[in-house]
Amino acid sequence: MKKYLFLVLLLYLTASCKEVLQNKILVNSKKDLYTAIENAKPGDYIILKNGIWKDVAIQFRGKGTKENPITIAAETAGKVSLEGESYLKFGGEYLVVKDLLFQNGYSPSNAVIDFRIDKKEIANNCKLTNCVILDFNKPKRDNSDLWVQFWGRNNELSNSYLAGKTNKGPTVRVSIEGIESINNYHQIINNHFGPRPVKGGPSGETIQLGNSYTSMSPSYTTVANNLFEKCNGEVEVISSKTNFNTFKNNVFYMSEGSLVTRHGNYATIDSNYFIGDGVNENIGGIRIINTGHWVVNNYFYNLIGENFRSPLAVMNGIPKSPLNRYNQVTDLVVAYNTYVNCKSPWQFGVGQNLAQKEVLPKSEIRSARPIRATIANNVIYNKKGYRDIVVEHDKADGVTFASNVVDNKGIAFNDFDKGILKESLELKKVSDCVFIPYGAFNEIYPYKGFDFNTIKKDLFGNSRKNNKSIGATVSSEIQNPNILDKTKYGASWFSNEVEPREPVTHTVTTAEDIQAIIDAAENGDIINLNFNNSQIDKSIIINKTITITGNGKATLKYNGKKETPLFSLQPKGKLTVEKVILKGNHTNYLFASLQKNMSHHFGLSVSKCEISDFNYVLKVYKESFAERITFKNTSISNCENGLELSEETNDKGDYNTEYLIIDNCTFNTIQKNVIDYYRGGYDESTIGGNLSINNSTFTNSGSKEKNAILLNHRGIINVNISNNTFKNNKVKLVSLLWGAKNNKASNNTITNSGRIKTEENLKLKLMY
DSSP: OHHHHHHHHHHHHHHHTSOOOOOEEEEOSHHHHHHHHHTOOTTOEEEEOSEEEESOEEEEEEEOOSSSOEEEEESSTTOEEEEEEOEEEEEEESEEEESOEEEEEEOSSSEEEESBSSSSSBEESOEEESOEEESOOOSSTTSOOEEEEEOSBSOEEESOEEEOOOSSSOSEEEOOOSGGGSSOOOEEESOEEOOBOOOSSSOOOSEEESOGGGTTSBOOOEEESOEEESBOSSSEEEEEOSBSOEEESOEEESOSSEEEEOSOSOOEEESOEEEOOSSOTTOOOEEEOSBOOEEESOEEESOOOOGGGSSEEEEOBOTTOOTTSOOOOEEEEEESOEEESOSSOEEEEETOOGGGTTTSOGGGOOOBOOEEEEEESOEEEOSSOOSOSEEESSOOTTEEEESEEEEOTTOOOOOTTTTEEEOOOEEEEEETTEEEEESSGGGSOOOOOTTGGGOOBOTTSOBOTTOOOOSSOSOSOOOOOOTTOGGGSSOTTOOOOOOOOOOOEEEESSGGGHHHHHHHSOTTEEEEEOOSEEEEOSOEEEOSEEEEEOOSOOEEEEOOOTTOEEEEEOTTOEEEEESOEEEOOSSSEEEEEOSSOOOSOEEEEEESOEEESOSEEEEOOTTOOEEEEEEESOEEEEEEEEEEEOOOTTOSSOOSEEEEEEESOEEEEEEEEEEEEOOOSBOTTOOOOEEEEESOEEESOOTTOTTOEEEEOTTOSEEEEESOEEESOOOSEEEEEETTTEEEEESOEEESSOEEEEESSOOOOBOO
């Protein structure tokens, strides 16, 4: 009996030492919410009633405890939508926010979620979890913000979905200005980072840890178990700019960029997957700058990018580099990784720019090669052999290769003093994108470098103790890791999977009905113009994905006001026009973006059309961006201006479209801006701007072009002008190519139209 009474008393005392969660507070207005926050005590659970909450500025102050945090949650996960000008700021300790949806708006602050209220009220031990932020963009692309900004210490972003950021600024940033935010041990875990469209310039990272000027500070941030799906914002998916960060068990799927140790030192990159499609050269792997990084147990599949987007890109640095440029790579370990069907997986001296020393200051020349780098115990398997397993953009004399194995299908390559061994391997399929090479590894003794004994597990968590295997796995006998099972990441209540839907065709018999039918249509639908000639006086608004098709005889004559477009290309408006005759009144435009508030991208595809008598065929205004603009099999004639995408004149690396494609078109009597596509500013990390002009004819055009250049594409990185005819164009130059970049011209016929000139080192304004 005494023993029984003692146990009862012990249980009572234990329970009394902890606060018991019992105070659930349901709120249905902003006023009630703010009052509940003001009066909150440890263990309080503030519940937002289901519905739309508009223009809500949440300053979540409070002090919970580890056992009894203060929580704000939706009544039903995903059924509370914060819209309009809304944001959330944490200030205090042990605060949790969960189950919320941010959409149909933007933050009027510098962040949607901020782990501080101001410089004095900073969050520690706080958490945002099971939430979704979707297309929550500033109205103007150049207005920078963050969707999640970390401050303080031990804060967490987990099990959330974030997608659709188009304006300037990383999606997530860890900020560490101030001693209260260094050594922070933040956790970014189990999230699904959904598609981030190409931004069209720098500052489009998905995650940025620190900045150039805090890059010598310790952070200890962990980024783990996340899915990065089509995070294409810019060349850096993750930009690590602080010290002692860990990137583990993440999946980078079809993301046009890389995990980059941009500044800072001593990053651990362990057991991540980098998955490409074997076609898209923009899908990257890991890019290395600075000191002391360990790259181990990673798996690379179907990556064919080069230079900045190669599977492993080790950069040259700038001697005595300032904080915001490129430090030399030293003391690098790349060990126990597996590469399957990756073109030129190891590239060294990436970014060396000695050829540009005539136009760049000495402080910009990247001549410091990697030193004290070890590449060991890695496995490479190629079903198609490549001659360049190792690419030396500058000499890799500071790199040691040891106990690496390559099956290159008999194609010869540089073995670097036998540090890369040729073997015949087998390949075992684990899943659609995970294949494990195996073979005669027992005869190869793994290189035992300093501290290699700390690599205790493989990609799948199996022990490496007493195991001589090299590559990312100790065995090919493994179960499917289901790395692309989206239920493993993000918010439990949200999925970005969309059921395929067959487009519906809507027939229009008069131009006056076009807008009403588009408004009623759904994304992907087709508008069939079933008339021959029709006039229209008002702009047609395109704010969804729509195809407009004629029968080759359907004619739209636009009589709208001066400088207004027939088709107004608005946020999320993706228009395809085919087999239509389009005429203007010489003062108006055919296609144009909005002059302001282009909060999301647009798109345009034109094929088999006849275009004439417009002031501008296409006018793209500043801060507007299209991932792709295409004109095919189309004639354009008798217009004052052609395709004008040149308003990003701030020279900060921005531009108006990622791809401008002209194929089998005719341009006749276009007075100026025949094609004007501009990107300004020297920014080596922006690998963007793509112009392709092929199989087209240009006649009697460019007579009013002030610079006497027919095709203007200054600063565009990738240019291909091939198989075209240029006749009787009153210009000095057809094109001025940038020789130091990927600008090419071939098989063009030029008659009475000047010439194509190449300038090897184009002088551009430095961005930094």
